[in-house]
Each structure stands twice: as structure tokens, then as C-alpha cells.
Amino acid sequence: MKNKFVVVDLETTGNNPKKGDRIIQIGVVVVEDGKVIDRFSSFINPEINIPAFIQQFTGINDEMVADAPLFSSVAPTIMEFLNGAYFVAHNVPFDLSFLQYELDHCGYNSFSGPIIDTVELARLLLPSEEGFKLNHLATKLNLDHDRPHQADSDAQVTAEILMILLKKLINLPLLTLQRLKPIASGLDSALDDIIQTAITEKLTKVAHHDENLDEFRQLVLRKPAKILKENSPSTVSDFKGDLLEVETRLSAAMKGFEIREGQKEMMALIDDALLSNQHLLVEAGTGTGKSLAYLLPGLYFAKKTDTSLVISTHTVNLQQQLVERDMVILKEAVSFPFRSAVLKGRSHYICLRKFEQKLDDSLEQNYDTLLSKGQILIWLTETLEGDVEQLNLPSGGKVFWSEVQSDAITCIGKHCPWFSRCFYHRARTNAYGADLIITNHALLFTDMTQDHQLLPSxxxxxxxxxxxxxxxxxxxxxxxxxxFAFHHLFSRIGTLETKDLLYQVFTVQEELGLNLDDYFDQLVTHIVNLKVELDDCFRLIHATVVSTVARSKSEVGKKSLRYYPHQMTGRGWREIQEVVLRVQMLLKDALKLKKKITDELTLEEHELNFSQTAILTAFKGFYANLSEEKDKLEELLLQYDPNYVYWIEVGVKGAKNATYIYSKPIEVSEIMADNFFNKKSSVIMTSATLTVKNSFNYIIKRLGLEDYGVTTKIIDSPFNYSEQVQLMVPTTLPNIKEVDENEYIYEVVTSILDIAKVTKGRMLVLFTSYDMLRKAFFQLKDFIENEEFVLIGQGISSGSRAKLTKNFKQFDQAILFGTSSFWEGVDIPGEDLSCLIIVRLPFSPPDNPIFEARSEKVKELGKSPFMELSLPQAIIRFKQGFGRLIRSSHDRGAVFIFDRRITETRYGKLFIQSLPSAPLKENSLEELLYDLEKWL
Structure with a gap:
């Protein structure tokens, strides 16, 4: 094995050597036997000017390289370093392409040795890490990185990261290394020799067994911590009586900690509601500290009554935050032991049986699948939860995860050799008897719709x-x-010619000596016919919707049509119903054939080995899924429930069968009242935005709480909004209804740019339309000179909401464009965000099918849909958006509202009345910016 690693980092004038970009600095660090043995760095004269944004980015200017050597002068030194070595860089394609170009330019042979990319190596060996940029990894690994974007400093940090990662690689368990070796050979980095040397060394030495690891069926897992059962229930005092002691304990653990008055008030309300079996609504303003305000009395109640208390959040992110941050605080706060458990939807957990099978599957060996397999192998030696949220998979890894995630239909339960180590069943077992069970709204309602089989009672x-x-x-x-739901199912089943599920079941019946060939031939015929009919069905629906819907402005290329299944007549609809009936008949026949096959195989179940049992279970699961989709298609297109709204969405561009069919209940209030609130002793509901005009009436009606005598309370935010916020409405922006959209967007964009120059970026701009966001983003990009501001746009810049927010924080002068999910859940405290722009008041589009159906119902009752639905919804969303700016008592900033309806209409004032008290200024943009500059 080569044991010499030459770590190279380059700073350049741009991204493309073929377009004339050149090297301006080179840093080299040589590593041997886990130590740095040599270093070299030099500025390089590129013989061209360095662009201004590169000077700003790297801190390297034309003067610094004026007397530096040309690359040709340092090339012999570089070639000597690289002789017989691994070439290492953080993002090899970038550095190696420049180096090869310059070597070729000087008449040298290209480098042809092995490479290691520390980005790829970090992705593989640190599978739970949030990001893999050099700065991020340096911070996470506690490395000094004093001069980012200077080649000598970057090369040194990359070398230190390399040594840490190689040490982790060779210290992996022998079995993990043996399973990793064939996977690693398909990656870009040359790891084969390194892994083989580590394997050989481990085979020749006395094995050291790590007691925290469990070797089973050729995989290595982290052993779970044992759950300590309490011998007897703890004696717990009344929460209110213990509050002073709780505060003292927290103050000692977290210096200066103090329970706020609003928190105390909220704690007392929740304690009372739980003890008296009351439903409670609490609006807790930003900064109240509501997590701790409900966790503490909730925990005391659970311990005192020896019951499990469920805590549900909307997002998995908040679920993680409760576990990782708030549970730690809770342990400091109380003197008694307690147990909390996290339960998520089944698809969050890995199925070890499926992973074991897929690991040996060499049919799908694309890069992302290989990297995902390697990441999961290493992650299994570390994870106790088996939860995908801990994994940072490559984009294609999401497809691989869908093939190895746990699901009820293919689970073979106690027949599975992995059952005792199953992460999903472990999570469920942990939840039984836990004092606090932390889940999410989606699982809470899935549990309701699946007869309460998921959560403990x-x-x-x-x-x-x-x-x-x-x-x-x-x-x-x-x-x-x-x-695509049907397409995915048929891809899973395959045919007798492919090595998919149908072929595997056919092989099982052959191995058992059954003669079911005739059934299989008929089934294949049905599957082929079904594919054709289903394709026709969805294409026909697509074409009918496109021709029915008048040409209209289309948001992100979609058209939607509300329909009534029992009234659809005329051109296209009769044909749709005919083809759906044909599909239903074919599906029924296919399901009958499946039953015949599974009945025959089930008679021989005692003869089946583990692998054959898994195949039979997967086959049964496939048909359970197919039966479910058959029922959905029938309910959506051949049946009608007047309490539901039905609609179809089609993609105007792209596949002609890209058709999505929906139905949802028009109102959920009765369902919620009968199936949820009626069956629970106490439901505590909290949020920063539950009221409209300081009243809970809207949420009480929508959720069906009128008959429950629900207790309500508003807890004001502790922040001083009158000192911390300036609310500004520019009068110079036109009313959108008075100008065309292009003119309006131009005015919005120039206003954003003027404000950004005063606030130095640090701005979040909220849109209600993705189409407008896109147009404004690219127009602003054209207006910005010399990369003055970094623009980040949802749906334009790649990454999740969390990733875009993180990128925004990393740049000094950044502007973040968001819509939909960015109106809430974005947390950017401190100076990173000093300006929020709300482009339009967030009313729901009137043609939204659910909104349309609810409006009709309100009209039938002789009420105004605008006042009863549109306005309350928009105000709650507006309050969420406003709440993005002030996240701590030290934050200061301005909220600009570009929609003049907020001051020019009677209802507009209700938006302002729903906000915390902050000074409102209405003036020309020029005057407002003058005031803002002085205030900031």
C-alpha cells in the first residue's frame, strides 16, 4: 500500500481552467504514517487580473501575486511531491482539473496516481454530519482554521481531516471493513489498498472485541442501552409546590437561568388543565419558552398519575429539538428519574432484513446507491435509533432508503431473524411505559386512522x-x-424475465415442486394489460383536465380541476369511467390469481426457509398495496361523498400521465370532535399563532371544540416589540391590481435592492407565489453589481429549508427569498437577520379546491367566506411570517410590508391589530430608509 498522501489546495481566478482561469496560490501538505512530514506553499502569478469577487473571497489581490513565481517554476517541486503518492484534495475534481491543465500547459505528464477526495471520505465515514464543507468539518472536528480560502491554511486543515478520517476507517470493525471493501471499490477515492491492509492487520492480530458492538448475520450494530425499570413508582410532589426547587436546580445547572413570568403562568395553566381533565388552548408569544412550559408540568403529571403523556409537534425538526435540547434541560430540572421515548412514522426506521438483502444486490450499483450502502454500514456501528433523520444521504440515496425502510406490509414480525434487533419495534417497545412519548402530528393522525395500533394507549x-x-x-x-403509485408497484413486481419479485416467487414455487405455471402466465398477462390500461386511464384524465380548464396563469406548471364523480358527463368523462371500470375488473382478476398462488404457497409455509418466507411476505405485501390503490381509484372516480371535495392536478409540461387525484373532507371539525377530543381526557394545544383579533373563536370552530368548554389563554411575548421592531409600509409601491405583474415585480425588486443597501443584506423576503419569487430573484440577480449581495432562493438554490437558512447565515450580505414553508419554522436570531419583507398579504388562492368547497359551505350558512375563512387564515399566516424577525430579546430589525391593502382597507387594520405593539410608519420608501438608517 502506498503510505504517502499529498494534500493539495488551490486558490484560482475562477472555476474553469479551459476558459482561461488560472491558479493564484498553491498549498501542499505531505502526510506519511499518520503525521505531517512536509509542507509547501506559494502565491502564483496568474498573468491575468484577479476578479474583485475572488479578491473579496480569498483576501488575495493583484499586488500579492505580482512578484510571485509562475506555475512553471513550482511545477518540478509539485511533481516531486506527487511521485508515488495519493493525490488528496477537498473536492478533487476542482483542484486536480486545474493542476492537470497547468502541468499540461508546462509540458509535464498528467498525474495518473490514486486519488482521495476528503469530501467523499467524510460523507462515507461521518454519515450523520450535517454538511461537508471544509469550514463546517473543521469546526465539528475542533480544528483551527484561521484563514479559510487561503491555500496553505486550507491544505493544512484538509490534511488534519484526512488523518482523522483514515484513523476512523482503519479502526472500523473487521466485519464492517470486509463488507465495505467491495462497495468502496466503486467510489471515486482509491480506498481498496487502505481497507485491505486494515483487514489483513486485523486478521493477523488477536481480535479486540468492543463490548458496545453486536455482530450478527455479517453486520455490526451498536448495542442498545438497557432500559432500567424502576422497582417502584417515584413519589412525586405537586408541580406547583416544586416549582421553586426546579428553578433553583436549573439556575445552578445553567448560570443565570430564570423561569419567566409568562412561562410560570403557562405552566400553571397546563398543570391545572391536566389535573382537571380540561382541554386548553394557549397562544404563547415568541420568547415565552413554551417547550419547557409544557414539558415540566406534563412530566410531573405523567409521574404522579403513572401514565404516559404524548407530546406532538408538527415537524420532525422540533421533535429532534425536544429530544436533543429540552430533554437535557428537563433532566437537570427534576430530582426524580424519568423516561422519554421518541416515536416517528415507520418509514423513518431502517429495516435490517431489507438492508441485508440489498447489501448483496449487485444489480443496482450506481454511485449514490454505493455511497448510501457504505454510509449505512458505518452508521449501524453508531446509531441506537436507526432513524433516517440522523443520516445525510446523497440525493439518489433517498431512492435506496425507500427500498430498505421499515414498512408494515413487508414486515414478517417474529419470524424475522432481525426481530430482536429491529429499530422500529425497539422504538415502539421503548414507548410503552415511557413517561413522555414525543411524536409528530402525522403519526398522531395515522394512529387514529389505523385503529390506534401505533401509539401506546x-x-x-x-x-x-x-x-x-x-x-x-x-x-x-x-x-x-x-x-406513479401504480408504476412504482409494477416496477417492484417485475415480470418473469426480470429478477424482481414475481420471478422470485416463481422460483420459490419451483423449489417447492409446485406446478403453478398457469397461474403465473395468467398473472403476467393481467399485469401487462393493467399497465396499458392504467397508462391510458391517467393520460385520458390528463387530456380531459387540460382541455376542460381554461388557459390560465399557471403556478409552477400545474392545472387543477375540481370535479363531482357522480355528475361528470360529456366528452372525455364517459371514456374515463369506462377505462376505470376495465382497470377495476383487471385488478380484481389479478388479486384473485394472487390469492390462488399465495394460498398454495401458504400450505407449504412449514417448508419455507427465511429467505423464501421473506419473498412470500413481500408478495402478499405487494398485493395488499395494489388492493389499496384499487380501492382508492374506485373511491375517487366511481363513488361520491358530499362531505368531501374532489379534485385533479395535472402537470402541463412533462409526462402526459403525470396526473394526481385527491379527495379531502371539506370540514374536519366533526371528525375531530367525535374521534379525538371526545376520546381524550385533556388535549393541550399551543402555538405562537392561534388567535385572530385576540380571539380563539376561529380555531375553536375549525377544530370542533365548541361543545367542550375549552379553556383559552394568551401569554404575551416577553420581547419589547415597540423598541425592537420598526413596521414600515412604503407608499411608493403601486397597488398590484393597478399595474401589470411585470411592472409590479420591477418595483418590488428595485425596492428590495434599495433596502438591502441600507441593511447590508441580512434580509428575508417572503412571497405568496413561487412564480413571482422566481421572476423577482432573477431580475434582482441582474441588477446586483460586483456580487455585492449573495442571493439565495427557495426552489432555485439547491437544498432543504434548513440548508438554505444555514447558507444564508454564512454570508455577511445575503438576501433569502422564500415562500410557503419559509413563513414559519425559520429561526435566524441575532444580526444575521435585520430586515423582513412581506411582499403580499398571505391570502389563500380563491381557486384552491379545499378553500372553494369550504367557502361554499360557509355561504350556505349565510356567512361571508372572506370574513370567516380567508381573513382569519391570512392573519394567522401573517403573524407566523412576522415572527421570523425577532427571535431573542437582543434582536432588532425592520418589517417592510409591500402590500398597501394593510393600511388602505378596513380589514387590513386587523392584520396590524393581531401583531404585538410595534410603531407603524407609512411613507415614501426614501423617507422610510432615511428613518431606518438612523434607527439601525
Whole structure:
């Protein structure tokens, strides 16, 4: 094995050597036997000017390279270093392409030795890391990185990262290394020799067994911690009586900690509601500290009554935060032991049986699949939860995860050799008897729709982010299907010619000596016919919707059509119903054939080995899925329930079968009242935004709480909004209804740029339309000179909301464009964010099918849909958006509202009345910016 690693980092005038970009600095660090043995660095004269943004980025200017050597002068030194070595860089394609170009330019042979990319190596060996940029890894690994974007400093840090990663690699368990070796050979980095040397050394030495690891069926797992059972229930005092002691303990553990008055008030309310079996609504303003305010009394109640209390959040992120941050605080706060458990949807957990099978599957060996397999192998030696949220998979790894995630239909339960080590069943077992069970709204409602088979029995629940409850309930009590749901199923089953599920079942019946060939031939015929009919069905629906919907402005290339299954007549609809009936008949026949095959195989179940049992279970699971999709198609297109709204969405561009069919309950209030609130002793609902005009009436009606005598309370934010916020409405922006969209966007963009020059970026701009966001983003990009501001756009810049927010914080002068999910859940405290722009008031589009159906219902009752639905929804969303700016008592900033309806209409004033008290200024943009500059 070569044991010499030459770590190279280059600074350049741009990204492309073929377009004339050149090297301006080179840094080299030589590593041998786990130590740095040599270093070299030099500025390089590029013989061209360095662009201004590169000077700003690297701190290297034209003067610094004026007297530096040309690359040709240092090339012999570089070639000598690289002789017989691994070439190492953080993002090899960039550095190596420049180096090869310059070597070729000087008449030298290209480097042809092995390479190691520390980005790839970090992805493989640190599978749970959030990011893999050099700065991020340096911080996480506690390395000094004093001069980022200077080649000598970057090369040194890359060398230190390399040594840490190689040490981790060779210290992996022998079995993990043996499973990793064939995977690593398909990666870009040359790791074969390094892994083989580590394997050989481990085979020749006396094995050291790590007691924290468990070797089973050729995989190595982290052993779970044993759950300590309490011998007897703890004696717990009354929460209110213990509050002073709790505060003292927290103050000692976290210097200067003090329970705020609003927190104390909220704690007392929750304690009372739980003890008296009351439902409670609490709006807790930003900064109240609501997590601790419900966790403490909730824990005391659970311990005192020896019951499990469920805590539900809307997002998995908040679920993680409760576990990773708030549970730690809770342990410091109380003097008694307690147990908390996290339970997520089944698809969050890995199925070890599926992973074992897929690990040996060499059919799908694309790069992302290989990297995902390697990451998971290493992650299994570290994870106790087996939860995908801990993994940073490559983009293609999401497809691989869908093939190895746990699911109820293919689970073979106690017949599975992995059952005792199953992460999902472990999570469920941990939840039984836990004092606090932390879950999410989606699982809460999935549990309701699946006869309470997922969560342990509970009577008391605390719901955070409760303003999402209606929307999540509506999703879970609704139905949806699309062409791709069927396509995915047929891809799984395959044919007798492919090595997929049908072929595997056929092989099992052959091995058992059964003669079911005729059944299989018929089934293949049905599957082929079904594919054709289903393709026709969804294409026909697509074409009918496109021709029915008038040409209109289309948001992100989609058209939607509300329909009534029992009334659809005329051109296209009769043909759709005919083809759906044909599909239903074919599906029924296919399901009958499947039953005949599975019945025959089940008679021989005692003869099946583990692998054959898994195949039979997967086959049964496939048909359970197919049966479910068959029922959905029938309910959506051949049946009608007047309490539901039905609609179809089609992609105007792209596949002609890209058709999505939905139905949702028009109202969930009765369902919620009968199936949830009626069956629970106490439901505590909290959020920063539950009221409209300081009243809970809207949320009480929407959730069906009118008959429950629900207790309500508003806890004001402790922040001083009158000192911390300036609310500004520019009068110079036109009313959108008075100008065309292009003119309006131009005015919005020039205003954003003027404000950004005063606030130095640090700005979040919230849109209600993705189409407008896109147009404004690219127009602003054209207006910005010399890379003055970094623009980050949702749906334009790659990455999740969390990743975009993180990138925004990393740049001094950044502007972040967001819509939909960015109106809430984005947390950017401190100086990173000093300006928020709300482009339009966030009213729901009137043609949204659910909104349309609810409006009709309100009209039938003789009420105004605008006042009863549109306005309250928009105000709650507006309050969420406003809440992005001030996240701590030290934050200061301005909120600009570009929609003049807020001051020019009677209802507009209700938006302002729903906000915390902050000074409102209405003036020309020029005057407002003058005031803002002085204030900032």
C-alpha cells in the first residue's frame, strides 16, 4: 500500500481552467504514517487580473501575486511531491482539473496516481454530519482554521481531516471493513489498498472485541442501552409546590437561568388543565419558552398519575429539538428519574432484513446507491435509533432508503431473524411505559386512522404548533392516488424475465415442486394489460383536465380541476369511467390469481426457509398495496361523498400521465370532535399563532371544540416589540391590481435592492407565489453589481429549508427569498437577520379546491367566506411570517410590508391589530430608509 498522501489546495481566478482561469496560490501538505512530514506553499502569478469577487473571497489581490513565481517554476517541486503518492484534495475534481491543465500547459505528464477526495471520505465515514464543507468539518472536528480560502491554511486543515478520517476507517470493525471493501471499490477515492491492509492487520492480530458492538448475520450494530425499570413508582410532589426547587436546580445547572413570568403562568395553566381533565388552548408569544412550559408540568403529571403523556409537534425538526435540547434541560430540572421515548412514522426506521438483502444486490450499483450502502454500514456501528433523520444521504440515496425502510406490509414480525434487533419495534417497545412519548402530528393522525395500533394507549396529549392541526387532519382523512403509485408497484413486481419479485416467487414455487405455471402466465398477462390500461386511464384524465380548464396563469406548471364523480358527463368523462371500470375488473382478476398462488404457497409455509418466507411476505405485501390503490381509484372516480371535495392536478409540461387525484373532507371539525377530543381526557394545544383579533373563536370552530368548554389563554411575548421592531409600509409601491405583474415585480425588486443597501443584506423576503419569487430573484440577480449581495432562493438554490437558512447565515450580505414553508419554522436570531419583507398579504388562492368547497359551505350558512375563512387564515399566516424577525430579546430589525391593502382597507387594520405593539410608519420608501438608517 502506498503510505504517502499529498494534500493539495488551490486558490484560482475562477472555476474553469479551459476558459482561461488560472491558479493564484498553491498549498501542499505531505502526510506519511499518520503525521505531517512536509509542507509547501506559494502565491502564483496568474498573468491575468484577479476578479474583485475572488479578491473579496480569498483576501488575495493583484499586488500579492505580482512578484510571485509562475506555475512553471513550482511545477518540478509539485511533481516531486506527487511521485508515488495519493493525490488528496477537498473536492478533487476542482483542484486536480486545474493542476492537470497547468502541468499540461508546462509540458509535464498528467498525474495518473490514486486519488482521495476528503469530501467523499467524510460523507462515507461521518454519515450523520450535517454538511461537508471544509469550514463546517473543521469546526465539528475542533480544528483551527484561521484563514479559510487561503491555500496553505486550507491544505493544512484538509490534511488534519484526512488523518482523522483514515484513523476512523482503519479502526472500523473487521466485519464492517470486509463488507465495505467491495462497495468502496466503486467510489471515486482509491480506498481498496487502505481497507485491505486494515483487514489483513486485523486478521493477523488477536481480535479486540468492543463490548458496545453486536455482530450478527455479517453486520455490526451498536448495542442498545438497557432500559432500567424502576422497582417502584417515584413519589412525586405537586408541580406547583416544586416549582421553586426546579428553578433553583436549573439556575445552578445553567448560570443565570430564570423561569419567566409568562412561562410560570403557562405552566400553571397546563398543570391545572391536566389535573382537571380540561382541554386548553394557549397562544404563547415568541420568547415565552413554551417547550419547557409544557414539558415540566406534563412530566410531573405523567409521574404522579403513572401514565404516559404524548407530546406532538408538527415537524420532525422540533421533535429532534425536544429530544436533543429540552430533554437535557428537563433532566437537570427534576430530582426524580424519568423516561422519554421518541416515536416517528415507520418509514423513518431502517429495516435490517431489507438492508441485508440489498447489501448483496449487485444489480443496482450506481454511485449514490454505493455511497448510501457504505454510509449505512458505518452508521449501524453508531446509531441506537436507526432513524433516517440522523443520516445525510446523497440525493439518489433517498431512492435506496425507500427500498430498505421499515414498512408494515413487508414486515414478517417474529419470524424475522432481525426481530430482536429491529429499530422500529425497539422504538415502539421503548414507548410503552415511557413517561413522555414525543411524536409528530402525522403519526398522531395515522394512529387514529389505523385503529390506534401505533401509539401506546393515551388519554392526555400536548400539541405544539397546533395551528397546523386542521390541515394535518384533513390530509390524513383524505385520499390521493396517481399514476406513479401504480408504476412504482409494477416496477417492484417485475415480470418473469426480470429478477424482481414475481420471478422470485416463481422460483420459490419451483423449489417447492409446485406446478403453478398457469397461474403465473395468467398473472403476467393481467399485469401487462393493467399497465396499458392504467397508462391510458391517467393520460385520458390528463387530456380531459387540460382541455376542460381554461388557459390560465399557471403556478409552477400545474392545472387543477375540481370535479363531482357522480355528475361528470360529456366528452372525455364517459371514456374515463369506462377505462376505470376495465382497470377495476383487471385488478380484481389479478388479486384473485394472487390469492390462488399465495394460498398454495401458504400450505407449504412449514417448508419455507427465511429467505423464501421473506419473498412470500413481500408478495402478499405487494398485493395488499395494489388492493389499496384499487380501492382508492374506485373511491375517487366511481363513488361520491358530499362531505368531501374532489379534485385533479395535472402537470402541463412533462409526462402526459403525470396526473394526481385527491379527495379531502371539506370540514374536519366533526371528525375531530367525535374521534379525538371526545376520546381524550385533556388535549393541550399551543402555538405562537392561534388567535385572530385576540380571539380563539376561529380555531375553536375549525377544530370542533365548541361543545367542550375549552379553556383559552394568551401569554404575551416577553420581547419589547415597540423598541425592537420598526413596521414600515412604503407608499411608493403601486397597488398590484393597478399595474401589470411585470411592472409590479420591477418595483418590488428595485425596492428590495434599495433596502438591502441600507441593511447590508441580512434580509428575508417572503412571497405568496413561487412564480413571482422566481421572476423577482432573477431580475434582482441582474441588477446586483460586483456580487455585492449573495442571493439565495427557495426552489432555485439547491437544498432543504434548513440548508438554505444555514447558507444564508454564512454570508455577511445575503438576501433569502422564500415562500410557503419559509413563513414559519425559520429561526435566524441575532444580526444575521435585520430586515423582513412581506411582499403580499398571505391570502389563500380563491381557486384552491379545499378553500372553494369550504367557502361554499360557509355561504350556505349565510356567512361571508372572506370574513370567516380567508381573513382569519391570512392573519394567522401573517403573524407566523412576522415572527421570523425577532427571535431573542437582543434582536432588532425592520418589517417592510409591500402590500398597501394593510393600511388602505378596513380589514387590513386587523392584520396590524393581531401583531404585538410595534410603531407603524407609512411613507415614501426614501423617507422610510432615511428613518431606518438612523434607527439601525
Amino acid at each position: 393515551y388519554k392526555h396529549v400536548i400539541i405544539d404548533e397546533a395551528h397546523h392541526l386542521e390541515e394535518v387532519a384533513s390530509d390524513h382523512f383524505g385520499i390521493r392516488t396517481d399514476y
